[in-house]
Amino acid sequence: MRTRSDQLGSPRLLRVMNERLLLDHLLVRGPASRADLAKITGLSKPTVSAALAGMEDSGLVHLAGEVLGRPGPVTSLYDVTAGAAHIGAVDIGRDWIRVAVADLRGRFVGRKDGRNAAKNSEDLVSRVRELAQAAAGQAGLPWTSVITAVVGSPGVYDKDADRMIFAPNLPGWEGSGLGDRLRTALGVDVTIENDINLAALGEHAYGAGHGIANFALVSIGTGVGMGIVVNGELYVGARGAAGEVSFLPAPEPVPADDDTLRHGLTESLAAAPGVVRAARAAGLHLDTAKEVFTAAAEGDPAALEVVHAEGRRIGGLIVAVASVLDPELVVLTGGVGHNLALLGDAITSRFAELGPLRPRVVASTLGDSGVLLGAVARALSQAWDHIFDLRQSGVQPRQSGVQYGMSR
Amino acid sequence: MSGVIGIDLGGTKCHGALGDAAGAVLAEFRTGTDVPGGAGEVLTLVWRRLRREAEDRGIDVRHATVGIPAVFDPVTGQASQGTNIGWEGFDVAAVVETFEVPVLVENDANLAGLAEATAGNAVGVPDFVLLSLGTGFGGALFAGGELVRGARGAAAEFGEMLLADPEGGLVRAEDRVSGLALRDDARKLVTGDAGAAAELGEVPTAQTVIAGAVRGERHARLLVEEMLDALALVVVNICATTDPRLVVLDGGMGRALAPFTGALASRVAGLGVSSPRVAVSSLYPNATISGALQQSVRYVERCVSKANLL
Known part of the structure; x- marks a missing residue:
């Protein structure tokens, strides 16, 4: 019987769809034989063999080993060639800039963190470039082997104006032409995304949010932000401003100065500077939120009080x-x-005071890699889309590190 | 000829409509829920009445949808979190099982939102919220064109949001923003204030207060403005959390607030990070019934197309 796809799909489209199906299985399950893949996917064995051969020619999969000692012929196992291309992940924070280079399985092969001492956006962009090259160098790769990079930053990226908004903690970051500058400096396609949204993606892909359709990541540090996964997908709102909870109205008095208006009421109270302010008001001579929490952990009653008030704020x-x-x-x-x-x-x-139906709360286990891991997840899906787009358009790259370079 | 029935079971009234095969309204019936036997009794009454209207017209009712101002738990068949009207544990499933046709039970605001998305203000607007303001305060949230129900079906239960009380502490949004809250505030005001009583009457209702505010009367205006202040805080909470492009007001009180959408929008703009457009539902007879009829029409169409395939 002829199916609709016989008439509609070109042979190349079908072949590429089959390739992607097989590749997804190899990514999830690890090395597999042609027979295994045929059984899992429902494709015929000759189709599987042809698709694997095509991808092997392009360096996307390779023979990973052979199963011996069973009756019948030797079984060859295929696996994804994780090093066929690389992706870049960048986390720009107020205090630190972190850059990772990852392979096509999402594993970090190089990572470099550096202090963010930049005084303006030019400074910042060139610091990102230095760290990017150092991270690639750590993996023994030229940065040019990276085919796409995802950059996480505080604020909301306005694509039309090519600038960040709501990023008052980074000097000069709200000027226009930001994406262009990063693209020029890094020499690859660059996607800019809110850092907290990426952290939520990181939790969804590799952390506590794995397999959970509705969850929120709440980040409280220099600033306050939230990343949302609804119905199984990252949700950024109509204008990318979903989760900008720093602007929630606060249920306690806040000094109504310009700084408060710029940062939002909730951020002024709940973020690290608010914790330090509260600690000083309680008579503690401490300079950072970290010191306040250390004092609380050591049992200092005033610090415990400040931390308790902070916990109630977060509960609210x-x-x-x-x-x-x-x-x-x-x-x-x-x-x-x-x-x-x-x-x-x-x-x-605080939950108990406010009502019965409240979510489970856990701490992230991804440490300072949360944003980077989200950037990796986002960059990987872009990289695979790009690789298969190229294959569908008939471009047959040679085997080399830069074969899948993305046009800008 | 086949038809469908859509019913909006509210906190103070139950309003249903008989629709033709395409969902166009042929007959309506509306009654108060303040009867012995309560919501279950009234729901059955409205169903029977509309069933009669259908029989008189020779229409074969194939499906019904009932919107309720509560979270419906499809596992237990019970309603929960319908705070106004003693809905906790109300066994809706047991009532609609007597209807002899397939019945869909859904949160009223979700039905209203689905109707707005396909035929109302939100056509072409994938990110919006619907605020259902009647006796109580419910809502629906649409993200990227999809209804968000949340982990327990309690997403967009905006009436449960906690607001800072001007007198200190926290207060449930529904206790500041709803037909019931407005009525109670007005009645409290008239008992201690002869001037207010002269203006608002001895037993003001939400409708009479809003009508007075539209006429520019002083006490009514103050009451409505206080409620708008609280409503603006709710909208800011929603915007900071999900950044919608549009806010649609529906429900009896939501529709009555049409002259005040500008006042609401400017309050939100003064507080918030992103300012959505504010609109009032124009679906007939209301967005919940329109959505209920639409869901039933879809159900019947699916059955028909399946029958054609077999």
Whole structure:
């Protein structure tokens, strides 16, 4: 019987679709034989063989080994050639810039973190380039083997104006032409995404949010932000401003100065500078939120009080979010937020005061790699789309590190 | 000829419509829920009445959809979180099982949102929220064109949001923004204030207060403005969390607030990070019934196309 796809799909389209299907299985399950792949995918064995041969020619898969000692012929196992191309992940924060180079399985092969001492955006972009080259060098690769990069930054990227908005913590970051400058400096296709959205993607792909359709990542550090996964996908809102919870109205008095208006009420209270302010008001001579939490961990009663008040604030923030999204899980992260062991009781007691139906709260286990891992997840899906687009358009790249370079 | 029935079971009234095979309204019936036997009794009454209207017209009712102001748990068949009207544990499934046709039970605001998305203000707007303001306060959230239900079906239950109370502490949004809240605030005001009583009457209702505010009367205006302040905080909470492009007001009170959408939008713009457009539903007879009829029409169409295949 003739199917519709016989008439509609070109042979090349079908071949590429089959290739992608096989590749996805290899990525998820690891090395497999032609017979295994035929059984899993329902494709015929000759189709599987032809598709694998095509991808082997292009360097995307390789013979990973042979199963011996069974009756019948030797079985060859195929695997993805993870090093066929690389992707870049960049996390630009107020204090640190982190760059990772990952292979096609998403494994970091190089990573370089550096202090962010930039005074303007030119400084910042050139620092990113230095770290990118150092990270690639660590993996023994030229940066040019990277085919696409995803950059996480505080704020909301306005694509039309090519600038960040709501990024008051980074000097000069709200000027136009940002994407162009990063693209020129890195020499690859660059996607800019809100860092907290990437952290949520990182949790969804590799962390506590794995397999959870509705969850929120709440980051409390220098700033306050939230990344949302609804119905199984990252959700950024109509204009990319979903999760900008720093602008939630605060339920306690806040000094109504320009700084507060710029950062948002909730951020002024709950972010690290707010914690330090509260600690000083309580008579503690401490300079960072980290010191406040250390003092609390050592049992300092004043510091414990400050941390308790912070926990109640975070509990209230989560309740506000839950009334809109009803998430199954909230993942806490950031310099302040990751201290769930100290904050947990206050958060729970605030929940109990405010009503019965509240989400589970856990601390992120991805440490300072959360944003990078989200950038890797995003860059990988772009890289694979690009690779298969090229194959579909009939471009047959030679075997080399730069074969899958993306046009800008 | 085949037809469908859509029913909006609200906190103070139950309003249903008989639709033709395409969902166009042929007859309506509306009654208060303040009867012995409560919501279940009224729902059955409205169903029977519309069934009669169908029989009189020779219409064969194939499916019904009922919108309820609560979260419907499809596993237990029970409603939960319908705070106004003693809905907790109301066994909707047991009532609609007596209807003799397939019945879909769905949150009223979700039905309204689906109707807005396909035939109302939100056509071509994938990211929007619907605020259902009637006796109580519910809502629906659409993200990237999809309805968001949340982990327990309680997403967009905006009435449960907590707001800072001007007198200190926190207050549920529904206790500040709803027909019931407006009525209670007005009645509290008239008991202690002869001037307010002269203006608002001895037993003001949400409708009379809003009508007075539209006429520019002082006490009514103050009451409505206080409610708009609280409503603006709810909208800012929603915007900071999900960044919608559009906010649609529906429900009896939501529609009555049409003259105040500008006042609401400017309050939100003064507080928020992104300012959505504010619009009032224009679907007939209301967005929930329109959505209920639409869902039933879809169900019947699916059955017909399946029958054609077999």
